Amino acid sequence: MRDSDVLDKNPHVSRSALEAIHGQVFGWALSRSDYDPAVAEDLVQQAYVELLTGKARFDNRSSLRTFVFSVVQNLARSRYRRIASRLRLVKAAGISAVDDAVQPIEPNENAAVWKVVQELPQRQRDIVELVFCRDMTIEAAAAVMGVTVGTGRAHYDRAKKTLKKKLTNIGAGIDD
Amino acid sequence: MTDSDTPLRVALREAQAGVENAGVPQFDRVWAAANARTQSLRRKRRVVAGSVAAAAVAAIAFGLLMPREVELRFVDEDELLGTTSWFAPSDGLLPEYQFDIYQEIPVLIESTETFGGALL
Numbered sequence: 001m002r003d004s005d006v007l008d009k010n011p012h013v014s015r016s017a018l019e020a021i022h023g024q025v026f027g028w029a030l031s032r033s034d035y036d037p038a039v040a041e042d043l044v045q046q047a048y049v050e051l052l053t054g055k056a057r058f059d060n061r062s063s064l065r066t067f068v069f070s071v072v073q074n075l076a077r078s079r080y081r082r083i084a085s086r087l088r089l090v091k092a093a094g095i096s097a098v099d100d101a102v103q104p105i106e107p108n109e110n111a112a113v114w115k116v117v118q119e120l121p122q123r124q125r126d127i128v129e130l131v132f133c134r135d136m137t138i139e140a141a142a143a144v145m146g147v148t149v150g151t152g153r154a155h156y157d158r159a160k161k162t163l164k165k166k167l168t169n170i171g172a173g174i175d176d
Numbered sequence: 177m178t179d180s181d182t183p184l185r186v187a188l189r190e191a192q193a194g195v196e197n198a199g200v201p202q203f204d205r206v207w208a209a210a211n212a213r214t215q216s217l218r219r220k221r222r223v224v225a226g227s228v229a230a231a232a233v234a235a236i237a238f239g240l241l242m243p244r245e246v247e248l249r250f251v252d253e254d255e256l257l258g259t260t261s262w263f264a265p266s267d268g269l270l271p272e273y274q275f276d277i278y279q280e281i282p283v284l285i286e287s288t289e290t291f292g293g294a295l296l
Contacts, residue, residue: 015207022203041201048210053217114191132181132188163184 009054013064018048021065024134028069031129032076043079047071062143066136069144116166124159127152 005014018025026044033039047068050056056071058064117125123145130141142152287295 019203023200026200041206045206045210045213048207049213052210052214113187117188117191128188132185133192160181160184167187
């Protein structure tokens, strides 16, 4: 870590370290935003703002990647809470059509495997993505998701069993 | 994760790669935008803090510089009593100033002479 790289408000974070994980962070943001690249970029940008202002302070208790993933996860949650409350207000006001309501872009579900993953409950889908696709440990994935390691492990086991069963049924060729 | 998970892992990674086909935006561009947003946030905060400080200074200055309509002054109790007098409203009924009608009681003339067995 070059000294000049270090963020003023976050002494354990450097620009080059963030640049090294930028692609992975964007991938995670993409999955948090229903695969909308514009929203994902905004989430990543907002996460960097949180780090630059010191609002999100990294203190080396986990890896930087786990920490930044958690920041993105929290930002995505707040964003969807805001959208949900706005939609509730719109519904309460009895407005049938809203032009600026966010319509999630459906990911390319041609891949049968990915479709099966999408059918999993949210928490199971998250842990599968973090552990299998983003090379995280169950502990780190649980930290990102904001659940205990025990809960994370339970979601992981259930997801794995369901996936193996369903993928075997569709003949995706993942037999042990 | 065990070795038996490897095929599942490979399958999921391939599937995910197909989904995440959106190009990763350039780090420099995102970083520059984040920096600009941070600067803008700081400017906004400075403007708000400056406005609050200016309002506070203006309020204090107004309080100090505003001319007072009534000047507060210390009043000495003895001086106040010495310059104060009080008259009863009924004093005006008295025939003369400081004349007390009750100081002298009028005495009726006593007669010692009699007429027909009775005192005159």
